[in-house]
Amino acid sequence: MFAISLLTMTLGCSVSSEPAPQQEAVAPAVPVAAAQVDWTHYGAPFAVSEPVAAATVLADPAAHAEAPVRVRGELTEVCQKAGCWAVLRDDEGRSMRVTMKAHSFGIDTDSRGHECDAEGQLVRKAVDPARIEHFKSEGSRTNPEEGKDEVWELVATAVSTRPGG
Numbered sequence: 423m424f425a426i427s428l429l430t431m432t433l434g435c436s437v438s439s440e441p442a443p444q445q446e447a448v449a450p451a452v453p454v455a456a457a458q459v460d461w462t463h464y465g466a467p468f469a470v471s472e473p474v475a476a477a478t479v480l481a482d483p484a485a486h487a488e489a490p491v492r493v494r495g496e497l498t499e500v501c502q503k504a505g506c507w508a509v510l511r512d513d514e515g516r517s518m519r520v521t522m523k524a525h526s527f528g529i530d531t532d533s534r535g536h537e538c539d540a541e542g543q544l545v546r547k548a549v550d551p552a553r554i555e556h557f558k559s560e561g562s563r564t565n566p567e568e569g570k571d572e573v574w575e576l577v578a579t580a581v582s583t584r585p586g587g
Contacts, residue, residue, distance in 0.1 A: 461539075464505075465527040465580040468492060473539045476512035483518075483544050483574035492541040493576060497533050497583065502561035505529040509566060510538055510576070517566045519557075520576045533583045542578035549573060 469490060476495030479486050498517060499509040505528030511517040520540045522528060549567045557565060567573050 461582040461584045463582045464529050480512050480516040487544040494539050497536050497538045500533045505531045523577050523579050536583040539582045540578045541580040542576050
């Protein structure tokens, strides 16, 4: 099963703005703290104790870019090949792309509509039309990058999801 997951991650999303890790294993889903019993966790343990609402972060991303941030919002899209990216939306309809750092883990491809805590570094990126096409080839229908010259993206080291929200 692990070999299949690793092969899927390797073949799934091949375009990344970060170099692929050497000899890094895919992090399996693990249980989270008792306060988040109904959540499924992926990646490293959370280092930031409390999430910030996506609306707060998206209102002023630069104010949250100096240190890792844990953002809570709704997943509106997830990479359908390997779960290595997602789109996180706030309650005002604004959204940003979340990419899994160095493709070191992926989330469940059936997580669309789930509440999500995503922790990582906010990074300002120039929009690359080829990258948008890549996301579309993996199931993206609404791209927060379209029509913009640059966007903020969360490069995640940890993600937790739960149905409904």
